[in-house]
Amino acid sequence: MxxxxxxxxxxxxxxxxxxxxxxxxxxxxxxxxxxxGEWGITTSFFxxxxxxxxxxxxxxxxxxxxxxxxxxxxxDIAAFLSDEPGFVRREAVRGYLNLYxxxxxxxxxxxxxIIQQGFDFGRGDPKGERVMIEYAQPNMLHSFHIGHxxxxxxxxxLARVVExxxxxxxxxxxxxxxxxxxxxxxxxxxxxxxxxxPQGIHERGQWLLKIYxxxxxxxxxxxxETPEEKTQREAYDTERRELYHKWDAGDPEVRALWLxxxxxxxxxxxxxxxxxxxxxxxxxxxxxxxxxxKAIVDELxxxxxxxxxxxxxxxxxxxxxxxxxxKKEKYRSNIILRSDSxxxxxxxxxALAKIKFETYHAxxxxxxxxxxxxMHLQQAFKILEMWGFPQALKCYHLGYGFVSxxxxxxxxxxxxxxxxxxxxxxxVRRVMAEIAEKNxxxxxxxxxxxxxxxxxxxxxxxxxxxxxxxDMVYDMxxxxxxxxxxxxxxxxxxxxxxxxxxxxxxxxxxxEFGYPLTSHEVQLIDLMSRFPTTVQQAAQExxxxxxxNYAYELASTFHSFYHVVAVIxxxxxxxxxxxxxxxxxxxxxLANALRLLDIEAPPVM
RNA sequence: GCCCCUGUAGCUCAGUGGAUAGAGCGUUGGCCUCCGGAGCCAAAAGCGACAGUUCGAGUCUGUCCAGGGGUGCCA
Numbered sequence: 066m067x068x069x070x071x072x073x074x075x076x077x078x079x080x081x082x083x084x085x086x087x088x089x090x091x092x093x094x095x096x097x098x099x100x101x102g103e104w105g106i107t108t109s110f111f112x113x114x115x116x117x118x119x120x121x122x123x124x125x126x127x128x129x130x131x132x133x134x135x136x137x138x139x140x141d142i143a144a145f146l147s148d149e150p151g152f153v154r155r156e157a158v159r160g161y162l163n164l165y166x167x168x169x170x171x172x173x174x175x176x177x178x179i180i181q182q183g184f185d186f187g188r189g190d191p192k193g194e195r196v197m198i199e200y201a202q203p204n205m206l207h208s209f210h211i212g213h214x215x216x217x218x219x220x221x222x223l224a225r226v227v228e229x230x231x232x233x234x235x236x237x238x239x240x241x242x243x244x245x246x247x248x249x250x251x252x253x254x255x256x257x258x259x260x261x262x263p264q265g266i267h268e269r270g271q272w273l274l275k276i277y278x279x280x281x282x283x284x285x286x287x288x289x290e291t292p293e294e295k296t297q298r299e300a301y302d303t304e305r306r307e308l309y310h311k312w313d314a315g316d317p318e319v320r321a322l323w324l325x326x327x328x329x330x331x332x333x334x335x336x337x338x339x340x341x342x343x344x345x346x347x348x349x350x351x352x353x354x355x356x357x358x359k360a361i362v363d364e365l366x367x368x369x370x371x372x373x374x375x376x377x378x379x380x381x382x383x384x385x386x387x388x389x390x391x392k393k394e395k396y397r398s399n400i401i402l403r404s405d406s407x408x409x410x411x412x413x414x415x416a417l418a419k420i421k422f423e424t425y426h427a428x429x430x431x432x433x434x435x436x437x438x439x440m441h442l443q444q445a446f447k448i449l450e451m452w453g454f455p456q457a458l459k460c461y462h463l464g465y466g467f468v469s470x471x472x473x474x475x476x477x478x479x480x481x482x483x484x485x486x487x488x489x490x491x492x493v494r495r496v497m498a499e500i501a502e503k504n505x506x507x508x509x510x511x512x513x514x515x516x517x518x519x520x521x522x523x524x525x526x527x528x529x530x531x532x533x534x535x536d537m538v539y540d541m542x543x544x545x546x547x548x549x550x551x552x553x554x555x556x557x558x559x560x561x562x563x564x565x566x567x568x569x570x571x572x573x574x575x576x577e578f579g580y581p582l583t584s585h586e587v588q589l590i591d592l593m594s595r596f597p598t599t600v601q602q603a604a605q606e607x608x609x610x611x612x613x614n615y616a617y618e619l620a621s622t623f624h625s626f627y628h629v630v631a632v633i634x635x636x637x638x639x640x641x642x643x644x645x646x647x648x649x650x651x652x653x654x655l656a657n658a659l660r661l662l663d664i665e666a667p668p669v670m
Numbered sequence: 671g672c673c674c675c676u677g678u679a680g681c682u683c684a685g686u687g688g689a690u691a692g693a694g695c696g697u698u699g700g701c702c703u704c705c706g707g708a709g710c711c712a713a714a715a716g717c718g719a720c721a722g723u724u725c726g727a728g729u730c731u732g733u734c735c736a737g738g739g740g741u742g743c744c745a
Contacts, residue, residue: 099689109688115725131725159689160725204745241745380743394672394741403743410745439674440740466675467739496708503708519708530694531683534675536738543682543695547708550683550694557708565705602686614684617693628701628710648705670708 070151071095071106074164081145087138088116097591098163104587105152105165110138114160135160172578172590172647179593179650187596187657189231189604197235197421198224200433201343205242205330206250208274209337210482211539212468212475218528218663219465220433221343222609225661227431230604235425236346239417240334242327243352245305246277246477248312251323252305253280267486270333273326278480337485340521341663347425349417358408358416362401365415370451371401380404385447396447397440414445415452422456429459431607436464436534463607466536483539492520492545499547500670507669518665519553520545525664526552530613550617552664555655558620559666561627562652565645569633572649576642585626586647592619593654600661609662616658623651 075093082089090113095106114134122128139157146155154165179186200220203213221236228234241247253276254261263272284302287294311319338345362381365371371383381402386395401412421427432442442462449457469475475482496516500507507515527544531537547553566572582590596615603611632648635641656666 094686096686096688107689111688111725118725129725135725161689202745244745246745382742397673398742400743405743407743409743435745436675437739438745441745443674464675499708504706535683536676537682540682546695548694549708551708553708554694557706561706561709568705606686610684614693617684621693624709625711627705631705633705669706 070149074146074149077146078142081142082113085141088113088120097595098165104168104591105154105163107161107163109161110135110142111160114138132160168582168587168590169577169579171594172582172586172643173576175590175594176576176578176643176646176650179653180646183653184657184660186653187600188229189597189601192231193233194428195233195235195426196227196429196431197237197347197425197427198227198431198433199237199239199349200224201338201345202239202241202434203334204244204246204477205240205327205334206247206273207277207477208271208330208482209334209485210475210477211485211488212482214485214488214524215465215468215528215537216433216435217337217341217343218525219463219533219609221341221663222525222529222612222661223431223433223463223607225663226600226609226612227604227607229661230600232429232604235427236344237349237421238345238347239349239351240331241351242330243312243323243350243355245309247323247327248309249280249284249305250277251312251319251326252301252308253277253283254326255308255322256301256304266332266336269329271484271486273330274477274480274482274484278478281478333486340489340517343663349420351413354413354416354420355408357420358412359402359406361416361419362408362412365401365448365452368452370448375402375404375406378404383444383448385444385451388451389447396444399441399444401448411441411445414442415448418445418449418454418457418460422454428456429461430456431461431463433463433465436466438462439464461607463533465533468537468539470539483541488524488541488544489517489520491541492524493517495545496520496523496547496553504670511669515667515670518667519547519556519670522552522556522659522664523547524552525662526555526613529609529662530617532610533608552662553670554624555616555620555659556664556667556670558623558627559652559655559659560668560670562623562648562655563668565627565632565648566652569645572645573642576646577639578643580637580640580643583630585622585630586644588622589619589626589647589651592622593650596654596658603661612658612661616655616662619651619655619658623655626651 078093079089081087093108095108098105098107111131114129114131117134118129118131136157136159139160139162143155143157143162149155149164151167151170152164153167156163198220200223201213201217203209224234224236250273258276263269284298284305286298290298308319312323362371365383366373366381370388371381373381375381380400382398382400384398386397389396399411400409401415402408418430421430434442439462446457446460449460470481470483473481493513493516496519497512500512500516523545530550599611599615603609630644632641632644635644659666
């Protein structure tokens with residue numbers, strides 16, 4: 066919101082340079098002054114001094130001391146600038162020009178803006194570009210574990226950030242609803258559990274995981290198995306594969322059973338999406354992309370992009386490096402159709418991309434997918450480019466490190482997973498205990514709701530406050546900590562702000578900031594003013610972490626302010642009014658930041 | 671072999687080429703006659719190594735060292 070002032074002064078600096086036969090500075094960038102309690106903007110003159118030094122050296126053979134020269138320039142320009150409206154003070158320090166804002170004007174202007182814009186404070190101008198974000202692609206019939214949660218919360222937060230930054234968003238999910246793993250569950254159900262149906266959405270979903278693990282154990286070769294066991298196991302495996310072929314052939318009975326079990330799994334997934342307030346716009350089922358994918362293979366062969374080596378007993382292959390004329394191996398080559406003419410993941414991803422571009426008119430496509438699929442996606446993007454999709458250049462793989470457990474890697478096959486729902490339930494239990502201890506007056510009917518908001522807030526922040534490309538070891542006690550660098554800490558700042566305003570009976574419609582602001586107030590205002598640019602940065606970098614860091618810093622600043630600066634108890638009514646509006650603005654900014662993280666901002670906790 | 675990611679405090683992590691590298695957990699010590707202690711204030715402790723680019727490098731480049739992942743009929 067201070068851009069006009071910054072631009073005006075930058076123009077004056079350029080004028081100064083041309084009037085004094087100095088080189089023209091490049092882009093003049095303004096940063097916040099990095100010292101606590103100071104409020105203003107800064108720019109440095111090292112680059113200008115370095116350019117000047119090189120020019121002087123060319124003519125005279127002697128170079129300048131850049132550090133000293135930068136300080137000289139800062140001093141001269143500080144003197145050249147007259148008293149600028151909106152600023153109260155300027156200084157030249159160690160090569161930097163610092164300009165200090167006039168707190169009264171800007172505080173009022175910022176606080177008024179935040180309160181007036183409400184939940185739109187920080188929203189970017191429309192960009193006129195449509196972005197599809199694909200995330201939350203769980204394997205069906207395996208239940209939803211915390212690795213899936215990392216994917217889902219990262220994708221949802223990214224979607225919110227990019228949308229708030231001004232882009233049109235399409236949320237897409239791509240559930241893996243078919244494959245040998247899925248058929249394995251259908252097989253064991255049909256063989257041993259036909260007709261059974263546990264009660265409860267999550268009980269049913271988790272039960273499917275249980276019988277899956279059982280099936281994997283049955284089908285796995287064991288050490289020292291007897292000939293009878295071996296025969297039995299092989300017979301089971303044959304049954305399973307026959308079942309897959311029946312599914313493939315569209316056998317009505319198999320399809321019906323598959324749809325029933327898939328429905329159970331989808332019920333659970335939808336319930337989790339509800340808990341996380343995720344509303345998908347598009348569902349691409351893997352089972353539905355199979356046919357379009359086969360058609361694409363023919364097209365790629367016809368265009369000379371793919372080589373059909375099936376006549377020689379091979380598969381259909383795209384030799385990417387070779388087609389691009391690369392000497393060194395980079396994208397390598399990959400198979401897009403098996404020798405038996407069935408499709409692969411890559412084939413389906415190509416089909417999916419075509420649908421995204423042609424049916425949904427996505428200008429840009431973001432894939433929130435495990436980092437281990439990086440190679441695969443680079444190949445897919447490259448093939449799309451060769452195929453002639455200009456959007457391929459705007460495809461982006463937001464990879465994330467895998468989530469493991471203190472006892473090792475998670476494995477659905479072995480049943481060694483930590484389920485999202487189990488952690489969420491435990492989170493609610495712990496928050497309920499906390500509420501009983503710290504806020505016993507809270508109405509009984511509000512507790513469950515608040516407990517869920519706070520518990521999920523802790524889980525979400527624990528995921529989003531670590532950079533997406535880092536692996537993490539999931540420790541439930543760390544993730545469900547409520548103190549310090551956590552979601553509840555931020556939510557609590559919001560609750561405290563809310564509490565002040567409620568206790569004061571609301572906040573006034575107008576207030577002036579013409580009193581000496583404490584450094585705590587200045588820091589709060591300064592930080593709030595940076596929210597809109599922070600949103601843009603997060604969207605540009607595809608990183609919800611930027612918002613997570615911001616939200617924590619804002620909460621921390623508010624907690625300090627809260628502790629030191631009296632609001633309701635302030636005697637001077639004009640100061641009290643201004644501070645109440647300041648608190649209202651902080652409450653709003655905290656709520657807006659939390660919303661981008663898919664974390665609720667409860668009024669009490 | 672080739673490609674990708676990571677290495678910052680005892681631990682877990684932040685850190686748009688810029689001034690004094692920041693948090694949390696843990697440790698130690700303070701703070702409730704005061705708007706909610708899920709809080710505040712303070713102490714001790716750190717950039718894997720070596721070169722290079724630059725006025726300036728935790729940040730960019732290169733080479734090592736250490737760890738993880740990927741690398742044609744899985745997803």
